[in-house]
Amino acid sequence: xxxxxxxxxxxxxxxxxxxxxxxxxxxxxxxxxxxxxxxxxxxxxxxxxxxxxxxxxxxxxxxxxxxxxxxxxxxxxxxxxxxxxxxxxxxxxxxxxxxxxxxxxxxxxxxxx
Amino acid sequence: xxxxxxxxxxxxxxxxxxxxxxxxxxxxxxxxxxxxxxxxxxxxxxxxxxxxxxxxxxxxxxxxxxxxxxxxxxxxxxxxxxxxxxxxxxxxxxxxxxxxxxxxxxxxxxxxxxx
Numbered sequence: 001x002x003x004x005x006x007x008x009x010x011x012x013x014x015x016x017x018x019x020x021x022x023x024x025x026x027x028x029x030x031x032x033x034x035x036x037x038x039x040x041x042x043x044x045x046x047x048x049x050x051x052x053x054x055x056x057x058x059x060x061x062x063x064x065x066x067x068x069x070x071x072x073x074x075x076x077x078x079x080x081x082x083x084x085x086x087x088x089x090x091x092x093x094x095x096x097x098x099x100x101x102x103x104x105x106x107x108x109x110x111x112x113x
Numbered sequence: 114x115x116x117x118x119x120x121x122x123x124x125x126x127x128x129x130x131x132x133x134x135x136x137x138x139x140x141x142x143x144x145x146x147x148x149x150x151x152x153x154x155x156x157x158x159x160x161x162x163x164x165x166x167x168x169x170x171x172x173x174x175x176x177x178x179x180x181x182x183x184x185x186x187x188x189x190x191x192x193x194x195x196x197x198x199x200x201x202x203x204x205x206x207x208x209x210x211x212x213x214x215x216x217x218x219x220x221x222x223x224x225x226x227x228x
Contacts, residue, residue: 032215034216034217036219041204042221042222043117043119043206043219043221044157044206044219045219046216046218049216051215090157092217096215098210098214098215101147103156103157105155105156106155106156108154
């Protein structure tokens with residue numbers, strides 16, 4: 001069985017400060033992990049993904065995430081927040097077969113000018 | 114690459130009418146597409162898995178006669194909301210799996226308002 005937990009429903013940061021969005025997962029298999037971003041009234045855009053290659057994954061818009069098997073975590077980070085980063089972020093886990101994808105409940109990121 | 118489109122992006126209809134939403138993978142073939150529903154401030158709720166050339170697999174609690182899914186080609190899946198009622202108003206999002214089946218690519222969503 002697989003599941004994913006996003007530990008914070010809301011995160012607020014000041015523009016120019018670091019961003020940390022937390023995600024923990026459980027999986028019976030070697031998981032594939034994804035972060036997606038959703039702006040209001042839009043679909044989901046893939047930020048980055050981990051699929052058993054390098055544990056530190058770099059994505060678009062300066063985001064990166066590190067797969068830590070010992071901690072069952074896949075936290076999303078960015079060194080310096082930009083106003084345009086304000087959005088909803090979803091962590092997703094799958095078994096890599098494409099048959100099941102499990103979504104976290106989402107983290108709403110607010111960036112304060 | 115990996116672009117998915119949805120049409121229409123917005124639709125308003127009268128109660129009792131049917132609405133068809135199209136999901137297209139524009140630059141890849143997708144044997145599998147997913148249909149989700151999203152309520153305000155909530156995560157995505159999987160409604161059904163659509164496989165090309167076969168019947169869709171519906172999640173528990175989703176009425177298959179209410180939400181008709183057709184996946185007649187490798188680039189197109191359609192969701193028809195039959196006899197729509199105000200409680201069907203929602204944001205509907207599709208996603209498509211390329212042949213690698215590794216990553217979902219999402220459409221931009223369709224907002225349905227039933228009056």
